[in-house]
Amino acid sequence: MTNTTHRRVDWVRLIWLALLGLPAAPAAALDLALPLSARMTAETSTGAGSYRLPTGPWRDGGLPSLRIEGPISRQAWRLDGQSATTQQIMARLRDQITAAGYEIALDCAARLCGGFDFRFNTEVLPGPEMYVDLTDFRFLSARAPGGDSISLLVSRSSAAGFIQIIRAGESVAPLEVTPSAPPLQTDESEALSAQLEREGHVVLRDLLFPSGVAELGSGPVASLDALAVYLQTHPTTRIAFVGHTDATGSLEANVALSRRRAQSAVTYLRTRHDIPAARINAEGVGYLSPLSTNLTEEGRLLNRRIEAVLIPGE
Structure with a gap:
């Protein structure tokens, strides 16, 4: 057990x-x-x-x-x-x-x-x-x-x-401790924001999905947390999340699955960061925009993803 x-x-x-x-x-x-x-x-x-x-x-x-x-x-x-x-x-x-x-x-x-x-x-x-x-x-x-x-x-x-x-082995008993040291600093959020502004979109590489799965899981997602900060500091911008799948199954089923994946990112930002619905939306393109080949498991894994697309304010 x-x-x-x-x-x-x-x-x-x-x-x-x-x-x-x-x-x-x-x-x-x-x-x-x-x-x-x-x-x-x-x-x-x-x-x-x-x-x-x-x-x-x-x-x-x-x-x-x-x-x-x-x-x-x-x-x-x-x-x-x-x-x-x-x-x-x-x-x-x-x-x-x-x-x-x-x-x-x-x-x-x-x-x-x-x-x-x-x-x-x-x-x-x-x-x-x-x-x-x-x-x-x-x-x-x-x-x-x-x-x-x-x-x-x-x-x-x-x-x-x-x-x-x-x-x-025999010596694997865990030992409880108290976290107290300060976190290290990083520019990861700035790097993601810079890529978003430079290229207009960014692949959220910490959001790869098992086949058929659309849920994010219960833990924090660093890339989405970084995008929340970006939206909070750029109040006129919007982001469209675009879900993707591998090429297993019908196009109709994959478009629906990819949209659910994108919607999971929208739900995360709305529930965890209170981002208004008008500033984020979800789209799905199924397997029509692959990042890699669908002939290998490695390629299919890379294709099951979410991308964020920057939409400037009007």
Whole structure:
């Protein structure tokens, strides 16, 4: 039976120490507070389970892995308040993990991991809690002398960083802490606004959908939060959200689905930020404006999206 909890844990304190470049104490003594900018978006734990720990990149039609039995902890974290690259985030985490006595089994970046094949043959928590850019992700797996294992998957959207942590072994009990450090500053909102004004539209890359799904989920959406700020500071502008789908199914069904996706963005801004209905609207074009090929799963995933189109004031 799986138990879902909402506690910040020792390994996430390790992440914060790493992002700050501070020295880490041994794993058992990690008891520092977390920044408010690091938000756990998903966590599940099992007292007895199994996890296929990747130990090599995808090759010859398969993914080398080691089956780990025992307690399993799975977490997704979102870093809205920082702009470090995936390489920078992973490099600092790697240093802390090796300092804690873990031996690296696999350390790779997107294409060298196996790209699409690696991403879809290793365990990834569902979106929007976890997001993976297929062209910009990094993966690391490691084992401690006592047999405990950890894997890290790091990626970014246009508005946030994402970290998935899966731990397996006898020493995975979470530790509750109090968040107190101030959030880091970032110009992500300004970058999204600048692209919107420069190009007239922007793909909301933290809003990719599973096939047939139109709902956003329960957590905050950084790109929509940034657009809310833009609308609040530019009172004469409007935004049209345009939903898109892959090419699976009929055009009529996909146009309806894409419109529901766009409407979910409108509903988010109206309910969370009180943006007037007259300033935001939803349209759907189904599969008529693909961003990538519909002949691969990777391309279809990229096509299931929402774009924001800037409409100047009259």
